[in-house]
Amino acid sequence: MQRYFVLPEQIREGRVTIKGGDAHHIARVMRYKAGDVIIVCDNTGRELIVQLEHVWGNAVTGRVTTERTALSEPRLRVTLAQSLLKGDKFDWVVQKGTEMGVYQFWPFHAERSVVRLSDSKAAKRRERWHKIAKEAAEQARRGRIPEVSNPVRWRDVLDHIPLFDVAVIPHERERNQSLPSLWQSLSRVETCLIIVGPEGGFEAEEVNEAQQAGAYPVYLGPRILRAETAALTTIACTMWAGGEMEVTAE
Template structure:
């Protein structure tokens, strides 16, 4: 069943109005008929199964049949910080990591970034990446569309490390600590904490609040890797250097592998 994201203002009590490119896609690409069922989400707090009721003046109106649970998001929030890669590789990174479960993408410029940052093209590039994230979220039936942030300098990115519970610095020369060495005990401890909260809630009149979703920032460098001083700065700011196995991965592959491994350790892919 096809899924679509709409603005919260388009999501009514009984009907959902789908406009623009999505309406065109429903009627002219998918060739949906009146009465056909679709899934619709406002990307925030509401998701529904709806039946197409009419199509007039470029607007598809669908009647809500039932509200759906918001249960497709991961228990861990993974943000991918990616040094701008060449060509259309960033599009691939956003598409695939969205399917796997990443919630945010932060492009940045590091010392060996080959791509020349152009502020004039920034808005158009983010719009393009946002469209790719939306389509990937629809294809994978996510409950939300990942955020695409504006490009940062290396110093600006490091300044944000403290906002995350864990910062994993993917480093090809790291031979000791592997990603699993950091993520597995982190996931196990949080799972134990959540069990304790649930147990306490069964015996108290005032339940304890559920812990917020743990946040992990995965930092991936450019095709040429990080400069030594960048590695030193990242570690000094609290990042953990981790390896991704004995093989050297491409810049566009590292984020996908790291995200999948994190999801596995948090039980999103048959792990814990």
């Protein structure tokens, strides 16, 4: 079944109203009719099975027949702090990270970041990233859309490290600890912060600052990875280590 995200206020007394682009998609692209069934999510991890009652080009209404918890939402809440990247690379990280279960994204400016966004450009980028995350969440059958924050400072990232059960910073010069070996030493983890640098990598001082704040530098193998590849590799390893790739009941 096709999946759509709505605001909680669009659900009233067992009825759902969908407008705008999603209504157009339902009526004109999918060509659904009254009686057809879709899944509606209110971005809280809840799924609603909705039978359509009225389908117009600019508005759709339906009746909730079943309510359930979205089983696709990870128990492990992974936040990705990713330095801003050139071109559309950050778009790609948001899309694939959403598919893989990332809870939220924090773009940030690192010392070697090439991209520097003004407030107006940052607002436009954030709107674009939210759209990408929404579409990826629908495709991946997620129960919520991950939040993408406005770009933050490196100091903001450092200040938030102690708030997580574990924080990791992949670094090509780390040789003492791999990501799998770190996870083997941890007890129950519910929140994880992954910190990934820009195309040119982190300055040594930044890695030291993160480590002093409580983050673990980790080794991702002998191959040098692009920033966007390092992000997705770390996400995948973290989800696997956290038990998020185990077989679950439907």
